[in-house]
Amino acid sequence: MDDEEAIWGTLSSEEHRSVWAETEANFWAKFALEQKEWRSEQELDFNEASVELRAELTSLTGQRKQLTETQERLNAQLAKVAGDLRNVVEQCDSRTHELSELDQAYRKRLEEQSEKWEVQRSTMQRFFKEKHGGSVHSDDEEDEDDEDEAEDEPMIDLPVTVQQTTSPRDPKVREFRENGKRSPKLIPMVGHREKRRKHTEPLVNVIDITGRVIGPVELIEPWNKWVKAILKLPIRRPVTIRPGRRFTDEHMATIYDRSESKGVKWLSCMMQAIGEVQSKRCASCDKNQGVFQQCIIVGGDLLQKCGNCEWNRQGCHGASGEGIDFKKAAERMEEILKARAEQKMPASPEYPRDEADTSRRLATHLKAMFPEREKLESNGTKINKHNLVLRHNGEVYTHPDCMVGVPVAKIDENHPYWDRSWKDIRAEVRESRERWVGKQQAIHLAEARKMACGSSKYQAGRQINRGTKILEFLDEGEISPYQLLAKKHMHASKGGIASYDTLFRLCDTVSELQKYNLDITPLEWIRHRLHELIQVEGKSFNLPRTMHDFYHDPKLSALRTKHGYKNIGRPTPQPLKKRKSMLLDSEITPASSRVASPTPSSHGGGPRIHDLLNSPNGPAVKRPRTQEDSVGFNEKRPSPVIDMTPSKVVLGEETFFVSRVKESGFESPPHFHLFWKFHPMQRSLQLCGLPNDNIIQFHPITKGVSLDDVMSVRWSPESLCIVIMRKVELYNPPTFAKTLCSFHDKGALDRFLDFCKAQRLNLIAYSRAEVEADWPKAQEKP
Numbered sequence: 001m002d003d004e005e006a007i008w009g010t011l012s013s014e015e016h017r018s019v020w021a022e023t024e025a026n027f028w029a030k031f032a033l034e035q036k037e038w039r040s041e042q043e044l045d046f047n048e049a050s051v052e053l054r055a056e057l058t059s060l061t062g063q064r065k066q067l068t069e070t071q072e073r074l075n076a077q078l079a080k081v082a083g084d085l086r087n088v089v090e091q092c093d094s095r096t097h098e099l100s101e102l103d104q105a106y107r108k109r110l111e112e113q114s115e116k117w118e119v120q121r122s123t124m125q126r127f128f129k130e131k132h133g134g135s136v137h138s139d140d141e142e143d144e145d146d147e148d149e150a151e152d153e154p155m156i157d158l159p160v161t162v163q164q165t166t167s168p169r170d171p172k173v174r175e176f177r178e179n180g181k182r183s184p185k186l187i188p189m190v191g192h193r194e195k196r197r198k199h200t201e202p203l204v205n206v207i208d209i210t211g212r213v214i215g216p217v218e219l220i221e222p223w224n225k226w227v228k229a230i231l232k233l234p235i236r237r238p239v240t241i242r243p244g245r246r247f248t249d250e251h252m253a254t255i256y257d258r259s260e261s262k263g264v265k266w267l268s269c270m271m272q273a274i275g276e277v278q279s280k281r282c283a284s285c286d287k288n289q290g291v292f293q294q295c296i297i298v299g300g301d302l303l304q305k306c307g308n309c310e311w312n313r314q315g316c317h318g319a320s321g322e323g324i325d326f327k328k329a330a331e332r333m334e335e336i337l338k339a340r341a342e343q344k345m346p347a348s349p350e351y352p353r354d355e356a357d358t359s360r361r362l363a364t365h366l367k368a369m370f371p372e373r374e375k376l377e378s379n380g381t382k383i384n385k386h387n388l389v390l391r392h393n394g395e396v397y398t399h400p401d402c403m404v405g406v407p408v409a410k411i412d413e414n415h416p417y418w419d420r421s422w423k424d425i426r427a428e429v430r431e432s433r434e435r436w437v438g439k440q441q442a443i444h445l446a447e448a449r450k451m452a453c454g455s456s457k458y459q460a461g462r463q464i465n466r467g468t469k470i471l472e473f474l475d476e477g478e479i480s481p482y483q484l485l486a487k488k489h490m491h492a493s494k495g496g497i498a499s500y501d502t503l504f505r506l507c508d509t510v511s512e513l514q515k516y517n518l519d520i521t522p523l524e525w526i527r528h529r530l531h532e533l534i535q536v537e538g539k540s541f542n543l544p545r546t547m548h549d550f551y552h553d554p555k556l557s558a559l560r561t562k563h564g565y566k567n568i569g570r571p572t573p574q575p576l577k578k579r580k581s582m583l584l585d586s587e588i589t590p591a592s593s594r595v596a597s598p599t600p601s602s603h604g605g606g607p608r609i610h611d612l613l614n615s616p617n618g619p620a621v622k623r624p625r626t627q628e629d630s631v632g633f634n635e636k637r638p639s640p641v642i643d644m645t646p647s648k649v650v651l652g653e654e655t656f657f658v659s660r661v662k663e664s665g666f667e668s669p670p671h672f673h674l675f676w677k678f679h680p681m682q683r684s685l686q687l688c689g690l691p692n693d694n695i696i697q698f699h700p701i702t703k704g705v706s707l708d709d710v711m712s713v714r715w716s717p718e719s720l721c722i723v724i725m726r727k728v729e730l731y732n733p734p735t736f737a738k739t740l741c742s743f744h745d746k747g748a749l750d751r752f753l754d755f756c757k758a759q760r761l762n763l764i765a766y767s768r769a770e771v772e773a774d775w776p777k778a779q780e781k782p
Ligand SMILES: [Zn+2]
Pocket: 281, 282, 283, 284, 285, 286, 294, 295, 296, 306, 307, 308, 309, 316, 319
């Protein structure tokens, strides 16, 4: 160091400058080089590291583009499929409708033709018989092995009156019936053309569909094993002849025919009175080929065919095969015989002897209970320009009372008549409609995610359409809904006239009436009709409620029918509402519509109609005391013996008889006439039951179906069964439940389907196998 310093000291200042210059030059050169090296090194590293990512990014960008395109394409396809599906569903509905109409037409033709053949057959039969000199073919060999004979040839009605000489009043017959023993001295008379039998002891009546009695089926002695078997069983219902089928006294007389060993006609009548109604009719009944209305089978070894096939002496195939419970039947019979022995009851305790008298009595009761009905019915004049009650002075209405003060011209919020408490209907409807649109979109989304949504989609669609229609009416209609009647009728709680459904009913009625070529405007018709109802109902008249249910107004229904449109359900005479609810609703306590508890044990309890008829609330109706009244059946058989078989009694509009109802954890109890009762306010169906044995006692069964939960109603043109699909939970995760329901006949089913249509439920046609798949296999025969 010292050396360097020494050397440095020896250098001149010139030399000093040159040394510093050199040193500086060296430094900068090195600095630049280092920088360059560092840079190129880092650049290399970066390039190396990023090349892979760049490649991935390019590929991902490509994929993104592709997927976006695919998504757009699929969205378009989805929209198209949704559209197509809507179309197909619509077409499906319309084809189903066509098919069922075709089917009905075919059945009708077949029925008419069968009748012609029947007449021809018996005429020719008589003719040939005469030509043969009166000898008749006898068929004594026939026995139970004839299952398959005469499959397509219904047996010809032999016009022989074969008689029996032993009076059924004969104590020995009675002894048999009561003890099940055959007296050795009682020899069956299997003869032809014996002197006319004296009909004495009626067992059950043969009636037509309206309930008119054609004649009694009388007790005969147990002359063969089949008769013997059937006489041990209790009678459950009258024998109903199929509508359109001629059945006269002459036919009645032939049922005692014994030209074959079985006595099939008497037997088949009894089978109809005793057996089990088939949830699925046999092939022959299904073609309406039999004389009886229903397909009914007793069951057991001896009585396997249905009454119709027995009558026609042909094989019986394809029925669901329910048979009666022989053990229970025997117990029941014992009860009856015991009671009869003690009380000297008439021969047929199960079924009133004189239906005519019974219906008359019932009619009197009803008349006394519903005096308004008479008034309403007598008031059945048409509404037209000659009797129209509306009067106005060009500005406001002056007559009738319910219209006084209402402006003639359409009003809005700025009109002096407008009440400040009135809501902006348009905004509310638009809001509700938007809500439905939102729901529909949610459903479409859920669908896109492959979540099943069933018919709520259609329900949403329907509600949107309703909204559109209401908005149209508000914009283009002749009046504001608040002008329908005078102000005093507009103040009603909860939604009032401005509620969605009520508004829809109003505008739907207006468009419906437009179809009927009235000589007054639809609104004039509606207002006049409302005036009439106010006259009848007085203070209890409630405009929103009346309007809400206006579809079923009797006069509107009558117009509909007159113009060839189908009426859905029975007409609702409005004034009957209150009284009706006294009769039905108070007893059929609507259980919570979703409860599915299997408790058919809700029998008993609750007032009986008999008590109601004589209650202080209703007019006391004196019923002639009959022998039955004094019979001490107490708890088991309450006293009134008014016939309440389904064919006779109208329980109320929107009541639908069914044969069986089943769902998971619930099955309808046997031995009841079951029916669905519709509660319009709750939009729910309640299952109710009438005991089979004519006792007026309504049984609500804790089984209800809320229409708002119904996703779809699956039916088949070939089946008497339907499946009601209900939603239990729409999301997280969606769960559904099925309610299986079967009907006694096609008519009952059609009526229910019409009701479903009117309630805008989603009807979907399926194959027979599909709608019947969930029913348990036909029960074992005992
Ligand atoms: Zn049948």
